[in-house]
Amino acid sequence: MQHLGIASIILPLLVGAIMIPLEDQKGHWRAALGITSTVLLLAIAITLAWQAHLGGGGEGLVSVYRLGNWPAIFGIVLVVDRLSALMLVLTAVLGLSSLVFSLARWQRMGAHFHALFQFQLMGLNGAFLTGDLFNLFVFFEVLLAASYGLALHGSGVARVKAGLHYIAINLAASLLFLIGVSMIYGVAGTLNMADLAARIPEIPLENRPLLEAGAGILGLAFLVKAGMWPLGFWLPRTYSAVSPPAAAIFSMMSKVGVYAILRLSLLLFSNDAGDSVGFGGTWILAGGILTIGFGAVSVLATQDLSRLAGASVLISSGTLLAAVGAEQVAVTSGALFYLATSALSIGALFLLIELLERGRDVGADVLAVTLEAFGDGDDDDDDETDEIGVAIPATMAVLGLSFLCCALLLAGLPPLSGFVAKFAMLSGILNPEGLGGRVASVSPGGWALLVALVLSGLATVLAMTRAGIRSLWATSSRSVPRVGVIEIAPVLLLLSLCVGMTIGAGPMLRYTHAAAEALHAPRDYIRNVIGQNP
Amino acid sequence: MELILALAIGVLGGSGVWLLMRPRTFQLIIGLSLLSYAVNLFIFSMGRFPVGAPPVLAPGTSGDPAVFADPLPQALVLTAIVIGFATTALFLVVMLAARGLTGGDHVDGKGRGS
Numbered sequence: 242m243q244h245l246g247i248a249s250i251i252l253p254l255l256v257g258a259i260m261i262p263l264e265d266q267k268g269h270w271r272a273a274l275g276i277t278s279t280v281l282l283l284a285i286a287i288t289l290a291w292q293a294h295l296g297g298g299g300e301g302l303v304s305v306y307r308l309g310n311w312p313a314i315f316g317i318v319l320v321v322d323r324l325s326a327l328m329l330v331l332t333a334v335l336g337l338s339s340l341v342f343s344l345a346r347w348q349r350m351g352a353h354f355h356a357l358f359q360f361q362l363m364g365l366n367g368a369f370l371t372g373d374l375f376n377l378f379v380f381f382e383v384l385l386a387a388s389y390g391l392a393l394h395g396s397g398v399a400r401v402k403a404g405l406h407y408i409a410i411n412l413a414a415s416l417l418f419l420i421g422v423s424m425i426y427g428v429a430g431t432l433n434m435a436d437l438a439a440r441i442p443e444i445p446l447e448n449r450p451l452l453e454a455g456a457g458i459l460g461l462a463f464l465v466k467a468g469m470w471p472l473g474f475w476l477p478r479t480y481s482a483v484s485p486p487a488a489a490i491f492s493m494m495s496k497v498g499v500y501a502i503l504r505l506s507l508l509l510f511s512n513d514a515g516d517s518v519g520f521g522g523t524w525i526l527a528g529g530i531l532t533i534g535f536g537a538v539s540v541l542a543t544q545d546l547s548r549l550a551g552a553s554v555l556i557s558s559g560t561l562l563a564a565v566g567a568e569q570v571a572v573t574s575g576a577l578f579y580l581a582t583s584a585l586s587i588g589a590l591f592l593l594i595e596l597l598e599r600g601r602d603v604g605a606d607v608l609a610v611t612l613e614a615f616g617d618g619d620d621d622d623d624d625e626t627d628e629i630g631v632a633i634p635a636t637m638a639v640l641g642l643s644f645l646c647c648a649l650l651l652a653g654l655p656p657l658s659g660f661v662a663k664f665a666m667l668s669g670i671l672n673p674e675g676l677g678g679r680v681a682s683v684s685p686g687g688w689a690l691l692v693a694l695v696l697s698g699l700a701t702v703l704a705m706t707r708a709g710i711r712s713l714w715a716t717s718s719r720s721v722p723r724v725g726v727i728e729i730a731p732v733l734l735l736l737s738l739c740v741g742m743t744i745g746a747g748p749m750l751r752y753t754h755a756a757a758e759a760l761h762a763p764r765d766y767i768r769n770v771i772g773q774n775p
Numbered sequence: 776m777e778l779i780l781a782l783a784i785g786v787l788g789g790s791g792v793w794l795l796m797r798p799r800t801f802q803l804i805i806g807l808s809l810l811s812y813a814v815n816l817f818i819f820s821m822g823r824f825p826v827g828a829p830p831v832l833a834p835g836t837s838g839d840p841a842v843f844a845d846p847l848p849q850a851l852v853l854t855a856i857v858i859g860f861a862t863t864a865l866f867l868v869v870m871l872a873a874r875g876l877t878g879g880d881h882v883d884g885k886g887r888g889s
Contacts, residue, residue, distance in 0.1 A: 375851060382858045389865055398876045402884045405800070405873050408866050409882070412807050413795065415862070416814045419855055423814075423848065427821035432847075 245292075246306040246319045249285045249329060249366045252278055257359030268355075272344055275355040279340050282362060283333035290326035294752055303759075303769040305372070313372070313770050314436045320372040320770060323756035324577070328369040328500055331581055334738065335493050335588045336362050338731035339486035342592050345728045347486050350395040357394070360387035361490060368497050372770055374422050374432040374459075377501065381418065381466075385411050388494060391487040392479060403482035410475050414465040421459025428452040435770035438508045438763060442515040453520055456509065460502060460521060467498030467558045470532040477539060477551030485595035488550070489588040495554055496584055499561045503573070506565065507760045508767075522566050526686050529563025532556075533693040537700035546594045546708055550587060553651050556697050557583040563690050564666055571669030574757035578750060579662035582739055586650035586659065589735035593643050596729065597712050599722035636724050641713045643729075646736045648705035653698045658742040663694060665750060780820055787813035800870045800880045804863065811859040815852050822848035 256278040260271050292304065306319040340358060348354045364384025371377050389411075392404045426432055428448050429440050444452055461472070468476040476495065480488050502525065510520040536555030543549045560583075564576035646657065653663035670687045683691075742749055759765060787809050794806025822845035829843060870880075877884035 375854070379854065379858070382862070386862060386865065389862075389869070393869065393872075396872075398884070401869065401873045401876050405869055405882065405884075408862075408869055409795075409803055409807070412862055412866065413810070415858075416807075416810050419814045420817060423818040423821040423851065426848065426851075 243304070243306065245285050245289055246304065246321050246370055247308070249282055249289070250319075250363055250370065252281060252285075253359040253363040253366070257356045257363065260356040260359065261353065268348060271355040272348065275340055275358060276337075276344075278359060279333060279337045279362065282366070283330070283337055286326065286329035286333045289321050290323070290330050290752075293321055293323045293326040294755070303766055305770050314431060314433050317376055318372040318433065318435075318770060319370040320435075320766070321370065322759060322766065323752060324500070324504065324760060325369045327577065327581065327752070327756065328496070329366055331496075331584050332362060332365045332369070332493050334735070335490055335584060338588060338735050339489035339592065342489070342728055342731045343484075343486035345725050347395065347484050350484065351393075353390070354394055357387050357390040358486075358490070360384075361391060363387075365490075365493060365497065369500060372434050374425065374434060374437070378415070378418055378422060381497070382415065384494065384497070385415070388487075388491065391490070392483045394487055395484045399482045400484075403479045406475050407479040410465065414462045417458050417465075418462035421455050421457075421462060424451060424455030424458065428455065433770070434505070434508055435767040438511065438514075439767050439771060441509055441517060442513055444515075446516065449516060453517060456505075456520060459505070460525075463498040463501040463505075464528065464562075465498070466495060467502065467562060468495055468532070468555050469528045469558065469562055470535040470555075473532065473535075473555055473558070476555060477543075477548055480551040480554060480591075481545065481547035485591050488547075488591040492554055492587040492591060493584055495558050496561075496580060499558060499565070499580070502562065503565045503760065507568075507573075508763045511761070511763050513764070519568060522568050523686070524566070526563050526566025526690065529559045529561070529566055530686075530689050530693045532559025532562060533697045535559070537693075537697040540697075540700050540704040543704070546598060546712065547591075549704055549708055550590045550594055552704075553590070553701065554587055556651075556701065557587060560666075560694060560697070563693065567670065567687060567690060568761075569669055569673050570754070570757050570761050571673055572666055573669075573760060574750065574754040575662060575665030575667075575669050577753035577756055578658075578665055578742075578746075581749075581753075582650060582658045582662045582742060585735045585739050585742075586647055589643070589732050589739075590647045590651070592728075592732050592735075593640065593647060596722055596724050596732070597640055597644065599724070636722065637713065639729060639733075640722075640724070641709075643732050643736055644705075644709050644713065646739070648702070648709060650736075650739055652701040652705060653694075654702065656743065658739045658746065661743060661746045661750075663698065667691060667694060776824055776826070780816065780824075784813045784816050784820070787816070798881055798883075800873065800882055803882060804866060804870060807866070808863060811855075811863070815855055815859070818848050818852050818855060 256274055260274060263270060265271050296304070303320060303322045305313065306321070307313060308317045308319070311317075336358070343354065361384055364380050364387055367380030368377060368384060371380055389404065389408050392407055393400055422432065425437065428444060428451050429437055431437050431440060441452070465472045467473070480491055483491065506521060506525065510517050512518055514520070533556055536552050536559055539552040540549060540556065543552055561576055561580055564572050564579070649657045650659040653659040670691055671683060791806045791810030791813060794802045794809065797803065797806070825844050831846065832843070873884065874880055879885070
């Protein structure tokens with residue numbers, strides 16, 4: 242059982258490596274291997290989350306896996322706590338859904354889709370598990386290299402052009418990552434995150450600016466991945482150009498950046514960090530709020546469904562970053578709940594969009610919105626009033642309902658889990674000590690975040706309603722898309738998980754609250770990683 | 776020694792950033808390569824400059840850190856070089872694909888080379 246952590250990295254690595262030389266004309270073997278591996282990953286992730294939450298006598302468990310049993314400061318460590326276990330579960334769920342979705346047609350659009358997909362999962366899992374900055378870099382590169390391949394999957398001019406920008410900006414960001422890591426090493430003499438957190442309080446005053454500069458540069462590399470304004474202009478363009486299964490797993494990739502910021506800012510600059518307490522928090526809060534604003538504007542401005550999904554990735558990233566910057570346990574807990582909800586619903590939306598757009602003219606959306614702007618759209622409505630009582634085809638009903646769920650989840654309207662998540666964050670801002678506690682004054686940053694959250698919800702409702710009316714109710718002549726069960730099933734799975742999270746919001750919030758408390762008081766983490774040297 | 780290294784990193788980094796801003800994909804890739812050289816030298820310099828010191832213990836000596844070079848930045852540089860090389864090669868392929876599809880080497884795929 243103790244090897245489960247490393248298994249979630251080794252398994253996709255091996256399966257991906259086996260797939261490459263496999264002689265397999267029809268692709269059945271590769272598909273079977275890929276699905277098996279991803280299901281196993283899901284099982285492993287759930288077991289790890291179970292252990293992290295309920296192991297160690299109900300207190301929760303930070304389990305540390307030392308490769309080769311070297312002591313933590315010298316060797317490589319993998320750390321499983323509640324946060325990383327949650328991220329593993331989300332990765333596996335999204336991975337499984339988009340892999341099943343791809344079986345219908347996308348897997349045949351290019352070479353080595355399944356192998357790249359496994360490497361992508363390996364990189365994601367590794368980045369969530371590692372307890373060492375340089376290994377984080379290595380896993381980032383693994384997941385990026387795989388994502389370059391996935392971004393270009395299916396080829397075509399739009400994908401290659403977007404892919405070129407995507408690769409260029411990520412290569413530059415990786416260089417920033419390296420500069421940050423080496424500066425931190427130059428000052429602190431270690432790259433193990435826990436050891437670093439333990440050493441930061443003792444760093445002499447004259448070296449602190451260098452350390453903080455290093456941390457800032459490192460943070461920039463993560464913020465590029467998370468798509469913070471003004472570093473995220475590449476994101477909507479790339480996400481709308483890539484194939485839908487890849488976009489669904491990419492929605493997890495932007496969460497990697499948020500995860501790294503969350504983990505490092507709370508671990509390295511916790512309350513024990515001496516003079517550097519809370520370094521960068523205000524910047525992350527401000528950047529997050531600006532990102533929400535930019536995302537809200539681009540959601541409203543967009544005329545195209547995939548761009549809309551890309552812009553909602555920006556809103557989601559901005560919300561998470563701002564919540565991390567707020568540095569309160571209750572807000573972080575709500576943010577973790579929001580992270581799970583938004584990752585699942587954006588993944589579902591990316592898959593759904595492809596189904597909705599099937600069988601319609603390219604550019605129909607653009608035309609529709611432009612016509613609307615000139616008040617010239619629906620003149621032909623009158624001709625069809627005699628068709629009252631036309632049965633809605635079952636396919637359209639399912640697609641429409643799924644779209645409605647996505648809209649509710651992304652906008653944060655009741656009754657689905659998006660509302661619970663936003664409510665948890667807002668109540669965390671207003672009542673840091675829980676309902677019924679002392680009424681605390683809310684900081685200006687808190688008010689700004691509150692306003693941004695509510696307004697971004699409004700913008701999402703407007704944009705999603707418009708897009709929904711145009712793609713589902715519009716009277717333009719269109720055929721009902723042909724959708725296989727295997728394509729709609731992953732969307733329904735993701736959405737029903739969100740419904741499940743709404744029903745099980747109590748236990749889920751207890752989990753995220755425990756995770757947030759552990760993040761804000763990282764002594765246990767540090768002691769578990771460094772202590773008990775053999 | 777420090778001055779020479781700092782100047783070298785600065786010149787490489789400056790030229791790299793300048794090339795990164797140019798509109799042609801070839802300039803972009805050369806810029807990224809120069810930047811990655813600069814970053815590799817920078818990582819190396821973070822291990823300080825014990826000139827002529829070995830990074831591994833000589834037989835029969837015990838560990839006095841002052842006598843030895845820090846081996847960790849060297850290992851980091853090695854990893855960074857390998858990864859940078861691989862990603863540059865991959866980027867080159869994408870560049871060729873973009874050139875084949877758009878018929879030009881502008882980063883936005885506009886127009887033919889001037």
